[in-house]
Amino acid sequence: MNTLDIEGLRITLPGIARPVLDGVDLTVAEGETVALVGESGSGKTLTSRSALRLLPPGALTEGTVAVAGDDVLTMNAEQVRALRTGTAAMIFQDPRAAINPLRRIGDFLTEGVVLTKAMNQADATARATELLQAVGVDNSVLGKYPSQVSGGMLQRVMIAAALMGDPSLLLADEPTTALDVTTQAEVVALLGRLQQRFGTGLLFVTHDLDLAATISDRVYVMYAGRIVESGPAHGLFAHPRHPYTAALLASTPRLDAPTGRLAAIDGQPPDLRTTLTGCPFAPRCLLATEVCDQQKPETRSATGRPEHRAACHHSDRLERNAAADA
Template sequence: MSLEVRDLRVTYGTGAAAVPAVRGVDLSLAAGQKLGVAGESGCGKSTLALALLRLLPASARLSGEILLDGEDVLTMKWGRLRAVRWAGASIVFQGAMHSLNAVRRIGDQVAEPLLVHGRATPAAARRRAGELLEHVGLPAARAAAYPHELSGGQRQRVMIAMALACDPKLIVADEPTTALDVMIQAQILRLIEGLVTEQSISLLMISHDLAVLADTCDRLAVMYAGRVVEEGPARQVFEAAAHPYGRALSSAFPRIGDPASRRAPRGLPGDPPDPAGLPGGCAFHPRCPVVVESCAERDQQLREAGPGHRAACVHVGSVS
């Protein structure tokens, strides 16, 4: 399933109190492709993920287009949208313990999408739930367990099994390894990558971890203050970012075997701006190490930074 996001804008509240969370995002994801979206907390990543299937609260106002195989999610009638969720596109939420129903057995929860979409009888749905659990590395017998009886990694596997239940063509994974230890994180990432490759599923993965996305995805988009400030081939964005924010995210990870990186790790001071009080011009300029006077005067649009690579920075093409 292909995904095309055109000038997506999301605000919370109304009138003078409206707060912009996503500000004119354009993204494209071809069928079978893996796209990563990176950025610090507060940059609009999760709002973007929820907007793709219209899962935002009633206080959110959306405009633009979200095209799944050419069909706009924002204009779908409720019945059509309900049919698309889980069956056409599904989502793996961050924080599995908060996403699973604590008083229902996990087998029933994995089977629920099959029953809602009329894909199986109750008996067949239970059998399929066991198969899906085994597919993600859990014994079928664990279908009788409650969420609190599973570890964090096991609960995340249950979420992935639920997302796969109706054979979707697109999976949105919003911080799928949050709060997991490094070993379990690696297992979950390998599982997701293997499943989407094996089944030719499109994947949009959201994370604050640029290194994880570079290893998992084909392309990478970097968000800051509700906008995409850089996008291009994943390894290129990670290793040779054209935007100073992308470079800051990349350099925050120490390079194994690099003494300079170990002794003087670099970071980025400050925090992303409050969406209710964005600075004028480029929103990144108060934190930017290469800021110039014009950065505070006008915002920057994405411009070519190489083959298939774009960045929204006045310095693109003039700095290494």
């Protein structure tokens, strides 16, 4: 059973010319790590937040967002509260913005499950102590305020808080962006260990392709509110079938890369105030032809690899070119 199953998700906002999410399909299985990658503004965070129905005011939705088999978009308020304190949880990008600076960390960890009567105060404190130990933090932080601990420790507290309700789905929205490299590695390793221990499905939102390749079982590449490529991590990065994925990989700094200027993707992502016809990446794509400007590409599987899918009119051509270069 999938812990997250998004089908045909389309979200429109008042005053915006085109959907901010346009037909997104995405799944996360039990115990699986799925990475969602793309440039800033591509819709990654909104996709992950939809699993908790944390949507902008006035958002109109189509499609389904099922968490543990239940459609989040049709839930009543009480069901949504139960979802957010038990079935699914999110680790936000900036822990200092997600924790009330005027409340002690112990209150932050326990108040959700206590207020919903999922646990009494004693059991909640015991659970918080257990999880803090699991993430490598001494329980002395329970009596401290957020300003009294480091950023790396506070992110560990956020991970412990996300696990308080034994969620089947964990949503990590670039949880390592604000951390130094060493602490980033520690947090990523910690998430992997906790996922194995608790069997939680993990959707990891990131713009770091190397990180996505390292930690994920499968990867979804997003551009302009659409999933443009998806598949097993190794195959997708070794043989990209969408020019956007290939361009992202080419622009990633590497120690063994030739000297000279780093490759870049010319142009800018499409403005939300303009409608889209055809492929949204066409104005920036070196393979674009007339059909790319006129027709929205269908998502097709690679020959012999049905799990590797791309929405590109020229995905086969890209794959042939890569094979010839090899």
